[in-house]
Amino acid sequence: MTILFAAANPHAPAFLEAALIREFGSAMALASCTSQIRTARAVTEEIGEGRARQSGILSWSQIPLDHSERGVHQVISKQGSALDVPVSDMTVQGQTVPWISPKDWFQFILRQGVWHHLAGVRADEMHLAGPLWKTFWSNYQKLYPHFELFSKPGVDYSRTVACYLHGDEGRTLKKSGLMVTSIQSALGYGLSPKRQKLSADGLPTPLVNYAGHTFCSRLVSFVIPKSLYESNNAVFHDAMEVLAKELRELYDHGVVNPYTGERFWVAIIGLKGDLPYLAKAGGLNRTFNTATKRTAKDPAKRKKPSGICHLCLAGTDGFPAEEIATRSPAWIRTQNVKLPWDKTPVLLKHLPHDTNDLASFFQIDLWHTVHLGFGRSYIASTVQLALECVPCSNLEEKWKWLTCHYHTWCRREKKQRHVSKISPTLVSYNDRAGAMGAWHKGALTTNFFKWIPSLIDTLAPDAAGRLVLAKRGVEKLNQMFTMLYGSTSFLTREESFYVADCGLVFLDSYARLARSAYDAGMQLLYPLYPKLHYMHHLLLEIEWSAREHNMAFNVMTCGCQQDEDLVGRVSRLSRRVSIRTVMTRTLSRYLAAALIEWREAGLLR
Known part of the structure; x- marks a missing residue:
């Protein structure tokens, strides 16, 4: 299991947690459900049922080994040993896909009083979160004035969070693919919380989202095994559309802080990932793998090149993509000339974007x-x-x-x-x-x-x-x-x-x-x-x-190395559950593991 009962239960004796660390060492976070149950039984024998009941260990020791996964998740739910974010279901192409909706994620963040975390500021500086977002949007508007948000009336930029979507395929059981989709703030603590940069007036400046554990800086929404979408791409695209529609709700109507009544909004500013993922999510017909590999000797039989870039016509006739040693390549005149898809991507149907450059929604990762x-x-x-x-x-x-x-x-x-x-x-x-x-x-x-x-x-x-x-x-x-x-x-x-x-x-x-x-x-x-x-x-x-x-x-800001870490961690969790319940169990394990990291980061009340 992703989280040991001693770490999940704040009332567990300190000596017990130390004993578990000695037993499992660096593999502590990857312990199986059965190993935790056996450890709980051994500890219960040592300290007695009274103390085991008081610390919550007795419940773990009573889980039957033949239903270890189900029993562990029941105990975790009962003891509150996971982040209090509900896992709900969406139905796509006749398939039930468990997911954590963005609205539930952001409501949880407001309940915990850590909205400032999305701006990359600590609790003692939460008053700076609003000014940071105003600075971010002011700069962003200068660079991208045609982004839809800036034509929206009555926007409170101090309470509007800029976020990215990210997706990538990890490896689950038997090296099969697992698509992991997550949401993240565009701002964070830079490369390290200790390396905060100040502006000329002494205030913090907007920083990239790299520092900290990825379970704290990225919010997983759903995981889908490749077996579900390999033969039917509509499963993936329909799931993305469900996600996009809910994000549109957060953009239009926001989410309310239950304690103050204040309303906050979320604006997605792009999708990031590796090039195959961007091509899949956008249905791009000009990508890195559509380059013309060979040229026919007979010009009449020569295949017309379709291009290699969704942002311009590089790789087509007259616009060589190999022209890289110049500040004025021929292709620079072809930006925003022709859309790189035959059908509008589902994300662009619902999410805000730059109306003068639709393809730029799909961000390149340097x-x-x-x-x-x-x-x-x-x-x-x-x-x-x-x-x-x-x-x-x-x-x-x-x-x-x-x-x-x-x-x-x-x-x-x-x-x-x-x-x-x-x-x-x-x-x-x-x-x-x-x-x-x-x-x-x-x-x-x-x-x-x-x-x-x-x-x-x-x-x-x-x-x-x-x-x-x-x-x-x-x-x-x-x-x-x-x-x-x-x-x-x-x-x-x-x-x-x-x-x-x-x-x-x-x-x-x-x-x-x-x-x-x-x-x-x-x-x-x-x-x-x-x-x-x-x-x-x-x-x-x-x-x-x-x-x-x-x-x-x-x-x-669009870099994906931290996202690779998240995908790797989630994929490892998925390899410890039954493939038949991989979506539900992986999300449950993720929420259990995230509890420890959120607590370590001081993000929980």
């Missing part, structure tokens, strides 16, 4: 684009270039030398290694599909980005000077991310130009390396993936916003 995208190709290609300069006589020794160098760097910089060795497989050496990079952990990409300059400094220069160019690019990329992560929700003019300049230098380096490698017959290195275009898009928008408005929206 972290996915780089760290789980072309960043791996950049690293894999650079390591392969470095091989010729490694001071060893044979290839096997070169790989060992690279591994030793990386491990030494990790020890010196106090970084987790994440991999045991640098191998040909890891960097796609001689892989006919190209130097893709065979890892799927963003933290490893971050490590490699910081390690590459140290590696290149250790080696003798290569004859073509490619390693120097590769170092230049990765250093600029590191500087760009350092600025983005260290800034507030809105970049200043100077920060914006710095970010854009660093990012564009990286793209220029990538393009030069791709051309140089191609000319030298190394076509597998530095592949020009569509995701490079998405980064180009974001950088040019930042630069344009800074020029026009002296500020820009921090693209890390």
Whole structure:
């Protein structure tokens, strides 16, 4: 079970909780229902039924093992050992889908008196929540004046929360998919509650939503196993429409604080996720995987390219998506020219959006684009270039030398290694599909980005000077991310130009390396993936916003690395229940586990 009875019961003896921690160690939060029942029985024998009844342990010890899951959830419900948020049902395509409605979530937040948490301020600063939201919406209106909220009469911006929807597919039993959909505030505590930034007048400024446990900063609405929507996509889309309709109610009518009578509103400003999820949710017909792979020799038989970007016509005839080393690409004229769908997405039917740029509702995640995208190709290609300069006589020794160098760097910089060795497989050496990079952990990409300059400094220069160019690019990329992560929700003019300049230098380096490698017959290195275009898009928008408005929206607000953590945690919970009841049981376990985190964060009365 996700939560142990000692942690759930504030009256449990301290020695009992300590004993459980000793028994389960770091796996405490992942203990099964049966293990908790057996532990409860052992403790009851030791301390006696009287004390066990007083502390609530007796109820756990009396749960039958052959119905452990059902019994545990009954006891949790009776003892109040989960967040007091109801799980209700929606019916889609004849299927019953359990969910936690947004209205119930926000009513719970108001009952607990933690509405200020959505603005990223502590309880002793709750009076700053209103001014923070007014600042957020004032800045947002300058950048996106056609967002529907700004034409709505009588808006109280100090009590209107900006939120994102997020979705992604995790892994449940037998590696089957589990779609996890959640809601989150656009504001939070930055990267750390201890690193609060102040404006010129000494007041806190709007920060990105990264710090804190993801069970506290993200609100799960529903989980749907892939077996339900794989053969019938309407299950997923209908569930999203139910969610969107309720969010529209919160946008139009809000939710009332039961103690003060004040009304608060919720405005969704976008959907974020990885590119496959955006394509699925939006029904996009221009995405990263609609690029034309081959060109027919006969022009008459050539398939007309449909494009690779939902924001513009890049990848269509006359607008090459590979044009990344310029501030004035041809595709820039094609933004908002043609909608990227054949049928209006259900989310846009109900939720507020930018009426001048409907496709921008589907937000690009720079972290996915780089760290789980072309960043791996950049690293894999650079390591392969470095091989010729490694001071060893044979290839096997070169790989060992690279591994030793990386491990030494990790020890010196106090970084987790994440991999045991640098191998040909890891960097796609001689892989006919190209130097893709065979890892799927963003933290490893971050490590490699910081390690590459140290590696290149250790080696003798290569004859073509490619390693120097590769170092230049990765250093600029590191500087760009350092600025983005260290800034507030809105970049200043100077920060914006710095970010854009660093990012564009990286793209220029990538393009030069791709051309140089191609000319030298190394076509597998530095592949020009569509995701490079998405980064180009974001950088040019930042630069344009800074020029026009002296500020820009921090693209890390739409970053999904914390959401990946949430999806991973929820997916792990789902792997400990019966697949027949995976939706209901996963939500119940999630609410039980979230109780501990909300209590630890001081968010419960």
